Amino acid sequence: MTRALVSWSSGKDSAWALHRLRQDARYEVVGLFCTVNRAFGRVAMHGVRITLLRAQAARLGLPLEVIELPFPCSNAAYERIMGAFVEKARGQGIGAFAFGDLFLEDVRAYRERQLEGSGIAPVFPLWGEPTGALAREMIAAGLRAVLTCVDPRQAPAALAGRAFDAALLAELPEGVDPCGERGEFHSFVWDGPMFSAPVSVEPGEVVERDGFLYADLVPAGA
Numbered sequence: 001m002t003r004a005l006v007s008w009s010s011g012k013d014s015a016w017a018l019h020r021l022r023q024d025a026r027y028e029v030v031g032l033f034c035t036v037n038r039a040f041g042r043v044a045m046h047g048v049r050i051t052l053l054r055a056q057a058a059r060l061g062l063p064l065e066v067i068e069l070p071f072p073c074s075n076a077a078y079e080r081i082m083g084a085f086v087e088k089a090r091g092q093g094i095g096a097f098a099f100g101d102l103f104l105e106d107v108r109a110y111r112e113r114q115l116e117g118s119g120i121a122p123v124f125p126l127w128g129e130p131t132g133a134l135a136r137e138m139i140a141a142g143l144r145a146v147l148t149c150v151d152p153r154q155a156p157a158a159l160a161g162r163a164f165d166a167a168l169l170a171e172l173p174e175g176v177d178p179c180g181e182r183g184e185f186h187s188f189v190w191d192g193p194m195f196s197a198p199v200s201v202e203p204g205e206v207v208e209r210d211g212f213l214y215a216d217l218v219p220a221g222a
Helices: 011-023 050-059 077-089 103-115 131-140 166-171
Strands: 001-008 029-035 064-069 097-100 121-123 142-149 185-191 200-210 212-219
Touching: 001 011, 011 029, 011 097, 011 131, 029 050, 029 077, 050 064, 050 212, 064 077, 077 103, 077 212, 103 121, 131 166, 131 200
Parallel strands: 001 029, 001 097, 029 064, 097 121
Antiparallel strands: 142 185, 142 212, 200 212
16 A cells, blocks of 8 residues: 655645545555745645644644745745655655646646656546536535635636535636636635544635735634
């Protein structure tokens, strides 16, 4: 059985990739890793606080490796930092990294290049599945998520802060991927079959930054 880490974004696709991988007898999922913006203490693009990342990991019953990236972060700096992490993971007996990518060939090819020759195999548990059917499968199985980032150039701004549910899928304009795979939106998962208990969150403010709309979430009762 191959020891695997899941690339964790805090969102629905990485959560579902984890769910699938846990059902695959070839792999033993032993942890998560996530890159965060050091300057803001949040997941890049998703805008999720590190405290909520750690709450997710606790309810998943898995250790979380938080990889801090400088801001701004050049490609060279990113590859140097991730290269060191890959080397560390391999030294700990990790044989696979799992990603929640769905159909973007360039993204998959980049991950494959970065891991080539490292001894760690890239795994894509959701690759090539029709995203509409996949989104409905997630929701029907009890996955619960909130849209924390929306690109208003690709999707309606009003989606920021909305629940990822059947009603939202029905309202998506033509051309918006149901899983937001082209960057139309990003999410935070707070419950689902992969969790031992929900992550209780409350909505914060919605802000515009660098052309994107971010819906902040805070721990319930904070």
